[in-house]
Amino acid sequence: MVSTVGEKTVVLGACPHDCPDTCAMLITVENGQATSVSGNPDHPFTRGTLCGKVSDYLDRVYSPDRVLYPMRRVGPKGSGQFERISWDAALDEITSRFQEIIAEYGAEAILPCSYLGHEGLLNGLTVGDAFFNRLGASISERTFCISGTSTAWLMTYGATHGTDPDTFSHSKYIILWGCNVLSTNVHLWPFIKEARQNGAKLVVIDPVRTKTATQADWHIPIRPGTDGAFALGLMHVIINENLIDADYVENYTVGFAELKERVSEFPPERVAEITGIPAGDIVTLAREYATTQPSVIRLGVALEKQAGGGQGIRAICCLPALVGAWRHLGGGMLQAPMWPFPIRWEVVHRPEFIKAGTRVVNQWQIGQTLTGEMNPPIKALFVYNCNPVTQAAEQDKIVAGLSREDLFTVVSEQFMTDTADYADILLPATTQVENLDLMFSWGHTYVTLNMPAIAPLGEAIPNIELFRRLATRMGFEEECFKLSDEQMAMEVLDWSAPALDGIDMDLLKTKGFAKLKIDLVPHAAGNFPTPSGKCEFLSSMAVDSNYVLPAFRQGCEEFQPGMPVDPLPTYTPQRESPISNPTLKERYPLSLLSAKPHQFINSCFANLPKHRKLQREPRVIVHPSDAAARGIVEGQLVKVFNDRGAFQVPAHVSDITRPGVVVAPLGYWRKLSHAANTVNAATSSAFADLGRVAAVGDSLVEVVSVN
Numbered sequence: 001m002v003s004t005v006g007e008k009t010v011v012l013g014a015c016p017h018d019c020p021d022t023c024a025m026l027i028t029v030e031n032g033q034a035t036s037v038s039g040n041p042d043h044p045f046t047r048g049t050l051c052g053k054v055s056d057y058l059d060r061v062y063s064p065d066r067v068l069y070p071m072r073r074v075g076p077k078g079s080g081q082f083e084r085i086s087w088d089a090a091l092d093e094i095t096s097r098f099q100e101i102i103a104e105y106g107a108e109a110i111l112p113c114s115y116l117g118h119e120g121l122l123n124g125l126t127v128g129d130a131f132f133n134r135l136g137a138s139i140s141e142r143t144f145c146i147s148g149t150s151t152a153w154l155m156t157y158g159a160t161h162g163t164d165p166d167t168f169s170h171s172k173y174i175i176l177w178g179c180n181v182l183s184t185n186v187h188l189w190p191f192i193k194e195a196r197q198n199g200a201k202l203v204v205i206d207p208v209r210t211k212t213a214t215q216a217d218w219h220i221p222i223r224p225g226t227d228g229a230f231a232l233g234l235m236h237v238i239i240n241e242n243l244i245d246a247d248y249v250e251n252y253t254v255g256f257a258e259l260k261e262r263v264s265e266f267p268p269e270r271v272a273e274i275t276g277i278p279a280g281d282i283v284t285l286a287r288e289y290a291t292t293q294p295s296v297i298r299l300g301v302a303l304e305k306q307a308g309g310g311q312g313i314r315a316i317c318c319l320p321a322l323v324g325a326w327r328h329l330g331g332g333m334l335q336a337p338m339w340p341f342p343i344r345w346e347v348v349h350r351p352e353f354i355k356a357g358t359r360v361v362n363q364w365q366i367g368q369t370l371t372g373e374m375n376p377p378i379k380a381l382f383v384y385n386c387n388p389v390t391q392a393a394e395q396d397k398i399v400a401g402l403s404r405e406d407l408f409t410v411v412s413e414q415f416m417t418d419t420a421d422y423a424d425i426l427l428p429a430t431t432q433v434e435n436l437d438l439m440f441s442w443g444h445t446y447v448t449l450n451m452p453a454i455a456p457l458g459e460a461i462p463n464i465e466l467f468r469r470l471a472t473r474m475g476f477e478e479e480c481f482k483l484s485d486e487q488m489a490m491e492v493l494d495w496s497a498p499a500l501d502g503i504d505m506d507l508l509k510t511k512g513f514a515k516l517k518i519d520l521v522p523h524a525a526g527n528f529p530t531p532s533g534k535c536e537f538l539s540s541m542a543v544d545s546n547y548v549l550p551a552f553r554q555g556c557e558e559f560q561p562g563m564p565v566d567p568l569p570t571y572t573p574q575r576e577s578p579i580s581n582p583t584l585k586e587r588y589p590l591s592l593l594s595a596k597p598h599q600f601i602n603s604c605f606a607n608l609p610k611h612r613k614l615q616r617e618p619r620v621i622v623h624p625s626d627a628a629a630r631g632i633v634e635g636q637l638v639k640v641f642n643d644r645g646a647f648q649v650p651a652h653v654s655d656i657t658r659p660g661v662v663v664a665p666l667g668y669w670r671k672l673s674h675a676a677n678t679v680n681a682a683t684s685s686a687f688a689d690l691g692r693v694a695a696v697g698d699s700l701v702e703v704v705s706v707n
């Protein structure tokens, strides 16, 4: 709490959404009602502003559409017809159904499904893990996001924060690589602006001329899924023209000789053919990037969602070490600087409860899982903090799976989402102003406290309380199920870690946030947290084939013995590109990309009137040449489809996309869309090369007008 003046109290908060910015918020409360939210002006990274999505957060909190009471389904599955029941009745039904299922099929017939709808350490990613692990349920492998990217990063650099975003204003050459900062990471923009005022050049590498690309000094409209070849081509030029930082390479990297041999396969002329970018541009970019220091790369998340995306990111990761960008303040690379947060994930998810050999089910493939043959079959699904119907691939299969009469589905939600419609039992969840939490960030290096500002509305409860209640009902006696919110907040961080030196709960309660004690030029002299202590062009983790990612994604063993992972960065073409798959191209000639919506966070806010009005109805962007070839005109309703499924949206004919590439936004709700389907009806759930993330960006479609 910061201050009370008369009837008004201002409470310290933090945005809970799945966004790299993790804004520090201030919530004004009058007579028990939250009356306004704003950014905390003291926060050095978020600087007192909230984005347009969250600046009216109270519209979300007090929306008449909030789910505020436990409910039981009364209509057919998916109809969204429910009746109010008591918490006791809801918990009784869940626990008795779980017990019946366990008795008949074993606990692995129960599957949790969750993600980062809430990002907090108390109520976020891992909140249900202890409960489900103790139950013996199947493990949900949560690789929706950053899994491939982090794997590539860890293989090259280890668990380092990399370039602190606070230092971007010192950069002289900034590359935003597949990252639409002006929509998805807005608080980084002022730092980029400052750098440009000091003479920095801004380059954007993106198949689409996004809002961000329009602002750049140079936009490179690369063919999707070819970034690996592009980065290898840049390295070809840098090495051939001897633009490397030889001292840095010699002392702080391993595998240069092998890398040099690999990049020799990627001369600019070949790379130009693959990427659609002229060879001259590749040479110019390589020269400018290598010789303008400090240079920095900000990597987005979309690249990993391509068949060869993981190794492509590996190739990009090698660039800053090759040119010695790490020597400088503001030089290097920013991916997701979450690694230095001293989080005790094990306290929350209790890996010791997991029986060896417990089944792992990947959430991207939930459609196949629910509709396919499984032994034991999935008989219960428990969804919280996520909305798989709109967010996971192969939407038709997900809907078919959720429609199964023999599946018992529980959904904990704030709103009646497309997934919640299929619940048998629906449970009300609090919003951030109603709960305590402690936030890490994947976009900056501040820890932030969120204090509850108002009492929970209706009978909503925080996720952490939901799992305490369920554990009690199931008779789980372990101490971890009895920790209060405050106790969990104390347990979940290692307060004695050097990164939290001088930071304690009292400080957070007074200030709201604190910057981790970390080095702002962490790799001026190597010092990478890899097995060799160096930047690994040749990755020893891939060679050993046994690396397991930290607890962040329990049950996700990246490098299982026998799983071939090339220790050198490489280029793997898209599975479904017109070039790599000429047979499929005959029927489906266009590449489909799904961009993050400017006004929504994934599917959050896509049901609120203000946000829908600003985002407008979903449209698929089609290049004028592709539109002309199909007789499609601006605004015409079209069907976008392939063998996996179809969705309908009006066409927006524009040259902001490349010929051959169509772009549809993510996040729109299925039930609020034309023909009740969204972009994920057509996306592929097949895994990319690293991190078991679905290659949703690697999907061919056809577009036809709907008469």
Ligand SMILES: Nc1nc2c(c(=O)[nH]1)N[C@H]1C(S)=C(S)[C@@H](COP(=O)(O)OP(=O)(O)OC[C@H]3O[C@@H](n4cnc5c(=O)[nH]c(N)nc54)[C@H](O)[C@@H]3O)O[C@H]1N2
Binding pocket: 018, 019, 020, 145, 146, 177, 178, 179, 180, 181, 183, 184, 185, 205, 206, 207, 208, 210, 222, 223, 224, 225, 226, 227, 299, 300, 301, 302, 303, 306, 593, 594, 595, 596, 597, 598, 599, 600, 601, 602, 603, 667, 697
């Ligand atoms: N407004 C808003 N902000 C968000 C979110 C949101 O939904 N809305 N979601 C949050 C989340 S969960 C995440 S993960 C981040 C994601 O943040 P970003 O990674 O910035 O978002 P994306 O839209 O997935 O992808 C960024 C850009 O990559 C481009 N792209 C697609 N494929 C390729 C490719 O093969 N090569 C290259 N070079 N570029 C490609 C797309 O055209 C897009 O413009 O944003 C977070 N912030």
Ligand SMILES: Nc1nc2c(c(=O)[nH]1)N[C@H]1C(S)=C(S)[C@@H](COP(=O)(O)OP(=O)(O)OC[C@H]3O[C@@H](n4cnc5c(=O)[nH]c(N)nc54)[C@H](O)[C@@H]3O)O[C@H]1N2
Binding pocket: 018, 115, 116, 117, 118, 123, 144, 145, 146, 301, 302, 305, 384, 385, 386, 387, 388, 391, 392, 393, 412, 413, 414, 415, 417, 429, 430, 431, 463, 594, 595, 596, 601, 602, 603, 604, 666, 679, 680, 683, 696
């Ligand atoms: N085609 C395609 N698909 C994609 C992507 C893409 O680029 N293209 N991006 C992927 C990425 S990067 C991501 S991160 C995922 C995101 O996928 P999801 O995590 O499923 O995304 P959201 O739509 O934000 O769903 C979060 C849900 O949690 C609910 N929620 C919020 N707070 C709470 C809470 O405290 N308690 C409970 N119980 N519920 C809460 C929200 O109301 C919302 O419905 O989507 C992935 N899907």
Ligand code: SF4
Binding pocket: 015, 016, 017, 019, 020, 021, 022, 023, 050, 051, 052, 053, 054, 055, 186, 187, 601
């Ligand atoms: S969604 Fe992102 S930018 Fe918007 S308020 Fe939340 S953390 Fe800040």
Ligand SMILES: [Mo]
Binding pocket: 018, 144, 145, 146, 301
């Ligand atoms: Mo994400």
